[in-house]
Amino acid sequence: MARSETRAQIVAAADRLIYERGFEHTSFTTIAEAVGLSRGNFYYHFKTKDEILAAVIDSRIETTRGMLRCWEDEAAEPAERIRRFIRIVETNGADIRDFGCPVGTLTAELAKLHHPSRPEAAALFTLFRDWLGTQFTALGHAAEADAMALHVLAFSQGIATLANAFGNEDFVRREVERLEAWLADCTSKSARS
Amino acid sequence: MARSETRAQIVAAADRLIYERGFEHTSFTTIAEAVGLSRGNFYYHFKTKDEILAAVIDSRIETTRGMLRCWEDEAAEPAERIRRFIRIVETNGADIRDFGCPVGTLTAELAKLHHPSRPEAAALFTLFRDWLGTQFTALGHAAEADAMALHVLAFSQGIATLANAFGNEDFVRREVERLEAWLADCTSKSARS
DNA sequence: GTCTATAATTGGATAGAC
DNA sequence: GTCTATCCAATTATAGAC
Numbered sequence: 001m002a003r004s005e006t007r008a009q010i011v012a013a014a015d016r017l018i019y020e021r022g023f024e025h026t027s028f029t030t031i032a033e034a035v036g037l038s039r040g041n042f043y044y045h046f047k048t049k050d051e052i053l054a055a056v057i058d059s060r061i062e063t064t065r066g067m068l069r070c071w072e073d074e075a076a077e078p079a080e081r082i083r084r085f086i087r088i089v090e091t092n093g094a095d096i097r098d099f100g101c102p103v104g105t106l107t108a109e110l111a112k113l114h115h116p117s118r119p120e121a122a123a124l125f126t127l128f129r130d131w132l133g134t135q136f137t138a139l140g141h142a143a144e145a146d147a148m149a150l151h152v153l154a155f156s157q158g159i160a161t162l163a164n165a166f167g168n169e170d171f172v173r174r175e176v177e178r179l180e181a182w183l184a185d186c187t188s189k190s191a192r193s
Numbered sequence: 194m195a196r197s198e199t200r201a202q203i204v205a206a207a208d209r210l211i212y213e214r215g216f217e218h219t220s221f222t223t224i225a226e227a228v229g230l231s232r233g234n235f236y237y238h239f240k241t242k243d244e245i246l247a248a249v250i251d252s253r254i255e256t257t258r259g260m261l262r263c264w265e266d267e268a269a270e271p272a273e274r275i276r277r278f279i280r281i282v283e284t285n286g287a288d289i290r291d292f293g294c295p296v297g298t299l300t301a302e303l304a305k306l307h308h309p310s311r312p313e314a315a316a317l318f319t320l321f322r323d324w325l326g327t328q329f330t331a332l333g334h335a336a337e338a339d340a341m342a343l344h345v346l347a348f349s350q351g352i353a354t355l356a357n358a359f360g361n362e363d364f365v366r367r368e369v370e371r372l373e374a375w376l377a378d379c380t381s382k383s384a385r386s
Numbered sequence: 387g388t389c390t391a392t393a394a395t396t397g398g399a400t401a402g403a404c
Numbered sequence: 405g406t407c408t409a410t411c412c413a414a415t416t417a418t419a420g421a422c
Contacts, residue, residue, distance in 0.1 A: 003405075022305040024217045027397065041406045043399065100301045107358045108293045108301065112215040122358050150355060150364050151371065158351030162343060165300045165315050171343050178344065196387075220415065234388045236417070 007045050007055075009035050015056045019095075019102045023053060023109055050117065057120045060102070064124060068131045078135040079187045082152065085132060086179050089159045089172055097167045101160035103128075129153055139187060148186065155179050200238050200248075202228050208249045212288075212295045216246060216302055243310065250313045253295070257317060261324045271328040272380045275345065278325060279372050282352045282365055290360045294353035296321075322346055332380060341379065348372050 013034040017026045028049065032042045046052045071084040089096055099105065103124045110118040132149035141148055159175045162168070206227040210219045221242065225235045239245045264277040282289055292298065296317045303311040325342035334341055352368045355361070 001405075006405080020305065022217065022302060024215065025306060028399085029397080038407055039398095040400090040408065044405065047399085049398070099305060104354050104358075105301050105305070108298050108354065109215060111357055112213065112292060112298070113218060125355070125358050147364075147367055150359075150361075151368065154351035154355045154364075154368060155348065156351070157354040158347035158349070161297050161301065161350040161354065162318070162347045164304055165297075165318050166343075168343075171340075171347075174340055175344065175347060194387075199387080221417085222415080231389055232416095233390065233418090237387065240417085242416070 003045070006035070006037070010037070010042070010045055010052070011055050011059050014052050015059060018053070018056055018106070020099050023106065023115075024113065050115075053115075053117050054120065057106075057117055057124070060124055061120075061127065064127050068127070078138040079183060082132060082135050082183055083180060085128065086152065086156060086176060086183070089156055089163065090176055093163070093169065093172060096160050096163050098164070100164040101157060104157050104160060125153065136186075141186065152179065152183075196238075199228075199230070203230070203235070203238055203245070204248045204252050207245050208252060211246070211249055211299070213292050216299065216308075217306065243308075246308075246310050247313065250299075250310055250317070253317055254313075254320065257320050261320070271331040272376060275325060275328050275376055276373060278321065279345065279349060279369055279376070282349055282356065283369055286356070286362070286365060289353050290356050293357040294350060297350045297353060318346065329379075334379065345372065345376075 010031060014026065014031045017030055017034060021030075028039055028042055031052070032039050046055070071081050075081045075084060089101075103121070107118070107121045107125065109115075110121050129146070129149050132152055133145040136142075136145035136148045155175070156179070159172055159179075163172050203224060207219065207224045210223055210227060214223075221232055221235055224245070225232050239248070264274050268274045268277060282294075296314070300311070300314045300318065302308075303314050322339070322342050325345055326338040329335075329338035329341045348368070349372070352365055352372075356365050
């Protein structure tokens with residue numbers, strides 16, 4: 001198989017495994033087995049475990065950029081775009097109940113490990129933060145755009161954490177509605193002014 | 194040293210280490226060194242790593258119960274009690290920025306590991322959930338008490354996650370104020386009725 | 387109750403044949 | 405580009421002396 005193709009398969013498998021089992025608990029053996037590769041061959045593609053993690057984070061950054069672009073294409077209204085973000089805790093409900101938020105749980109794990117890739121993982125958060133900030137600026141809240149972006153980000157992280165802990169669907173729906181009501185309130189305020 | 198005394202020391206060291214480094218990344222060696230004990234002696238007190246985790250969770254449950262009782266003693270007003278809870282993200286600001294919330298990060302890790310002690314870790318969340326629910330009921334919101342408790346719990350989890358990711362103090366203060374404003378709004382509504 | 391010594395396993399990582 | 409064989413360090417865990 002072509003070098004880049006195998007590499008892509010490794011990154012895809014590692015991405016999923018790291019999400020489901022955590023970085024530390026994901027071994028070379030596990031990833032190699034998932035791809036159907038020998039451990040020896042593995043080292044031809046990645047020299048160290050940290051290299052795989054870096055590749056996975058890069059891949060997630062690209063995927064996230066694509067998703068944000070997609071939301072921009074699908075919705076012209078900033079408020080509707082923000083709603084797309086808010087609803088991912090429902091869209092990815094099953095995964096979040098089982099494994100939490102991929103960004104939040106990875107960032108938390110890397111913080112505890114003092115891992116060198118920690119800033120890159122946090123950059124995933126920054127991607128959402130900046131994108132949400134841009135939408136709030138477009139809504140006419142330039143001065144508080146970043147604060148509002150962080151609020152939405154934090155709120156959805158909290159929902160993800162408790163959804164994972166309790167597996168309660170009603171709770172997720174209720175909190176999403178609460179956050180959407182808050183957003184609607186912001187929107188009406190900007191429309192009024 | 195007396196059996197129970199050494200055991201208590203082990204649990205205290207393991208508690209802190211698991212919080213700072215995560216459960217999987219905390220080895221017997223690390224805990225033994227922290228207590229100043231040989232690895233061999235260690236097995237006299239705890240047969241398996243899972244046993245230590247169970248003891249740590251039990252200890253956290255007791256500590257939490259004590260903290261909740263303390264808040265009840267210090268504040269008679271339910272709203273003030275809830276405010277004590279909301280402010281722990283500031284009170285424990287430094288730890289949360291470095292290691293996240295001890296309950297949220299442990300629950301998330303154990304979920305990914307499919308660890309048998311997962312329910313016990315979630316019980317820590319339930320402790321706060323029920324206590325907050327009791328306070329909201331006392332505030333005259335019996336019907337929505339649990340939903341409001343979960344809201345406060347989720348909100349503070351979100352703050353902890355982002356505080357850990359970004360290390361932003363302003364953000365924490367702002368979000369705590371936002372949550373306190375929400376609480377004040379609830380209180381005024383119950384006062385009016 | 388604490389120690390040293392050691393087994394058994396798994397982890398990351400390398401060398402070299404094909 | 406993929407394999408097998410191997411190394412080394414760290415991990416959980418046990419046996420038995422003191």
